[in-house]
Amino acid sequence: MEPETGIAIAAQAMVGAALIVMAIGSILLIKRLSELSPSGWWGVALGIVFAFLTGVALLLPSTSHWLTTYLSPLFPDGLVESEIAEFAWISAAIVAPFAAIAVCLLISAAIEMPSRADLEHRVAAHRRTLEKLRETRKDLEERVAVRSREVYEAKKRLEIALRDTNITVSMQDLSLRYVWIRNAPSGFDAQYMLGRTDDEILPNKTSEETMSLKQRVIDTGEEERGQVIVQNGHQLRYFDLTAEPYHNEDGSIAGILSIAVEVTEQKEREERLRSVLREMSHRSKNTLTILLGIARQTAQRSKSLSEFLASFDARLRALVGSQDLLVEHDWRAIPLDELVRTQIKPYLDGAERRLHLEGPSVRIRAEPAQNLGLALHELARNAQRFGALSDTKGQINVFWTLDPADDPNTLKITWQEKDGPEVSPPTSPPGFGQTMTERILARALDGNAVINYLPEGVVCKIDVSMAHVET
Structure with missing residues (x-):
């Protein structure tokens, strides 16, 4: 090579x-x-x-x-x-x-x-764009933070406003499924309600009425109001319901916003008020009947207007005393010992030691208590005029017994006067007190009443049906 x-x-x-x-x-x-x-x-x-x-x-x-x-x-x-x-x-x-x-x-x-200058220009442009993006991101983050605070504060204000109230606020979509709920009624689980409709939560009849009302809101776009009654065991619960549509940005209906206010307590108060008014009307009629009877009997036995006014005033005060006791005990049964003391006290002149009470704790129902109070008043007034309270030594014993073995259906009350002046039986026709006790009181108590004028003192025995007694 x-x-x-x-x-x-x-x-x-x-x-x-x-x-x-x-x-x-x-x-x-x-x-x-x-x-x-x-x-x-x-x-x-x-x-x-x-x-x-x-x-x-x-x-x-x-x-x-x-x-x-x-x-x-x-x-x-x-x-x-x-x-x-x-x-x-x-x-x-x-x-x-x-x-x-x-x-x-x-x-x-x-x-x-690109040339070096072009590359540097592009890099600078990219950096400016990146800086703008960072500023935009920071601004968006600040806006989101502000909006989040506003939403949180609005949520807290709503929770505070609804706290300890009976107001429930909720939102449902177009299929009437719950998507949001605040302050669910007692006995209802908010988490359970989410994603469900009223017919999956409420009893059939109630859910039909509620779903119908809310569907009308979606169909018409108008606010609807109604009352919802929910059977909760043996109790009925009442809710005033207001439903209105809420809209998307384009104006189309997105669902409904509902406010339910439980008015069960208000309904119960109204029912109690109606019951009280009915009771007051009934009692007023009874009271007027008693007053007319007192006035008529007093007028028949009075010899003058002054005597009528004095007797009628005393009996009216006795009736008021019994009713004051009934008011004090919410017009329910009143203790027998309190009724006796209230009627006798005005005639003791401060010497309450002259009155002796003995018996078990029992209560007399409202209507018979008024009649028994009038009878006790007549016995005490006669004792002051003619019997044990007409001098300084006389005593009055009032005792009552319940004897299931002897007579389980009767409360036996005994009025006994002693240590007073000698008593003689009346020679004139029976007065108002005797008539009131032996006739009117006996009928009112579904029992019996007898006055005996013994020389050592008056004794009155009263039998009260247990239908008028609470133990």
Whole structure:
């Protein structure tokens, strides 16, 4: 081999190897590029192919001698070197047009690539955009924080406003399923109600009426009001319901907003008031009947207007005393000992030691208590005028007994006067007191009443039906 030929082949080999290394390096570098246009990418790709093929073409002549030397035993006819050389030049010729095209595309790509100034301008623009995005993000975060605080404060104000009240606020979608609820009524679980309709929560009849009212709101877009009655065990619960639509931004109906106010206590108060008014009317009629009877009986037995006024006033005060006791005990049964003391006390002149009471704790119901009070008043008034209270030594004992073995249906009351002046039976027709006790009182108590005028003192025995007694 000629020296110059050897140098040329070595040079070709070095250039070919360099081109192959450049192609491999370009492949590694291209992975880091991200801003080339599609044509630029094709140019770079073809450039890499060109470099690789050119390197191979240049390496083939330099390696043909090596191949011929080591492979000649396999080809004794000496065809290897010529065929390899021919293949190398043919490959170089084929690669040459592609190389030209690749160079043109690379130049085009290079022209399209931005300059350093352009890159710096783009970076600066990107930085400004990033800064604006940061400012926008900060502003949005501040707005979201402010809005979140407003929503939280509104929620807290609503919770505070609804706390310890009987007001429930809720929202339902177009299918009338609960999506939001605050201050659910006692006995209802808000978490359970979410996602359900009223017909899944309330009794059938109640749910039908409620669903119908709310559906009308969705159909008409108008507010609806109504009363909902819920059966809760043996108790009826009442709710005043107001439902109105709420809308999307485009004005379409998104669902309904409802406010339910439980008015059960108000209904119960109204019912109690009606009951009290009915009772007052009944009692007023009874009182008027008693007053008319007192007035009529007093007038028949009075010899003058002054005597009538004095007697009527005393009996009216006795009736008022009994009613004061009834008011004090909410017009329920009153203790018998209190009734006795109230009627006798005005005639004791402060000497309450002259009155002795004994008996178990019992109460007399309202209507018979008024009649019994009048009878006790008449006995005490007669005792002051003619009996044990007409002097300073007389005593009055009032005792009562319950004897289930002897008579389980009767309360026995005994009025006994002693240590007073000797008593004589009346010679004139029975007065108001005796008539009141033995006739009117006996009927009112569904029992019996008898006055005995014993020389040592008056004794009155009164039997009261247990239907008028509370123990």
